[in-house]
Amino acid sequence: MPTIQLLLALAVNRQWPMHQLDVSNAFLHGDLPDDIYMRQPPGFTDQTQPDAVCKLQKSLYGLKQAPRQWFNKLTSFLQTHGFRFSRSDPSLLIFNKDNIQIYFLIYVDDFLVTGNNDTAIKQLLHQLQAQFALKQLGQISLFLGIQVLQSTNGFFLSQQHYATKLLHDAGYADCNPATTPVTPSSKQDPTESAPFHDPTLYRQLAGSLQYLSITRPDIAFATNAVYQHMQKPTDKDFKALKRLLRYIKGTITYGLPINNGPLELRTYTDADWASDSSDRKSISGYCSFLGPTIISWTVKNQATVAKSSTEAEYRALSAATSDVLWLRRLAEELHIPQLAPTPIYCDNTSAIAIAKNPVFHARTKHIEIDYHFIRQHIESKAIQLIHIASNDQIADILTKPFSITRFNELRTKLNIQPQNA
Structure with a gap:
């Protein structure tokens, strides 16, 4: 995520277009350098040779090597066209030649492409289209489940749809909102609490909250606290999780702006x-x-x-x-x-x-x-x-609970705000 946000900030400041791409059936494009065999699939068994096996010519979904072979196929293609791997992030490839800068960010079969030369980018996309089943989705709008809204000032990253679905699935779509994600006086205490009756539900919600926090640093501390009790959650732990869900209900339109x-x-x-x-x-x-x-x-x-x-x-x-x-x-x-x-x-x-x-x-x-x-x-x-001074320390919001006034002050300093604020 820091790489994505850095790239978006760069595009905003340089006024570069941010293209979003997708490849259909990505894992089927991978080549197999080794001999790999599979059982005959059900319904296609050779009755004369029922014990025979099939030799794979191309990668298949479900094959352990499929993700790596797809990544190798794509990056090898880009490297033959002058790209090189970033030393800091292996999912980022960089083209820098003759004053042309192009950045190609890969997440499985979703890509972001930006740069300072529209002609060179269009030529690259045409070459990719000829090699792979490429879908050009236009300007970035939805990437990895994150809504990317464009405005005159830059981008606004929001997971409002994801948060709405999370609340609905948890049964808290109509709950009363809370003003902070953690009770201001909350401090862990060793008092015993009864085990929560549905640990699987607790873990599912905690995992969903972890993904929601990638655009919401204001819930990072509360999510970390919830995560500490994944193995044996208690009723007290679920009460803390409910408080976090209620806070999300009241701030569902909040997100992360990326401005010039x-x-x-x-x-x-x-x-x-x-x-x-x-x-x-x-x-x-x-x-x-x-x-x-x-x-x-x-x-x-x-x-x-x-x-x-x-x-x-x-x-x-x-x-x-x-x-x-x-x-x-x-x-x-x-x-x-x-x-x-x-x-x-x-x-x-x-x-x-x-x-x-x-x-x-x-x-x-x-x-x-x-x-x-x-x-x-x-x-x-x-x-x-x-x-x-401690009063000016923004990172305080990541380490402890606060009163409503102090929490809102720190959240504002984090630049977390509602859409169209």
Whole structure:
């Protein structure tokens, strides 16, 4: 998703068309370099040789090699026409020759194509049409179940149809809306609760919510909390899930705008120390913006218990740094060079001090060495750490519940808004 959002932001800022393509029966196009045999299909058995097998000449649906062989067939075709793989994302292929830039993004049999030369793009699409059963769907409108609405300011990503279906299937199409996805006073407590009577329903809804969160960072924290109890959900866990569904009901038209603006990266990182009462692990949260558009966010429980809030913030800072380095590399391949160090905003002065100080303090001896790579990238001018007041920390919304007023303030800073707002 960050690659898709980066590509859309680039198209908006450069005023490039974004073409959407689809291939019919994609997996049937793959070639098979190995000898593969299958049983005779029912209804087509040779009565004289009932034990004979069929040798496959082409790929079939259901064959384990089918997705890989289709991907190899498509990418080999593109490479013969001058494309190369992105070093940052293997689903992105790049053509850059004679001042012509074309970007080809692949997701199984759905493609996005954009670039600065309409003639070259049309020629490429004509060549693809001759080779594959290509369907040109015109300007991007629905990609991976995400509605992409075009406006004068750019794009608006919405999953309103998906959210409506989710509420209907869950039986909450007419529920009362909630103002926040998590009860403001919600904190995990160890009190026992009866097992939920239908764990399968809980898991289905939790999985659907996970997919909905790819355009709704405002529900990322609540979805992560719901996901922690997939194995043995209780009535209390399902009550929290219902609260999230009620919030979605009240914000069903909300989505993610991608607007024109300066193509400069910035990142916010935060952690909530020992927030999980069951194992005392902390939660890391960080989000990255390209100009006014949020393009990447993460909510994740830390792998080990942190001994202090500083350590928890430092681990979150390390994870955010890794994401920033990848985004900078991808942006450079898309010809969006980041000439200045990317600012990472953190509200913990001690964590910033540990990252900048070359001396290992006694309280950091137990921290794994891989977390200390932050200092190297500060020195190389890839990132810069900037202290920010807690009230201005946007990543707070990814780590803890809030009151209605504070939550709405942070959601606005995330730039999550209703359609046509």
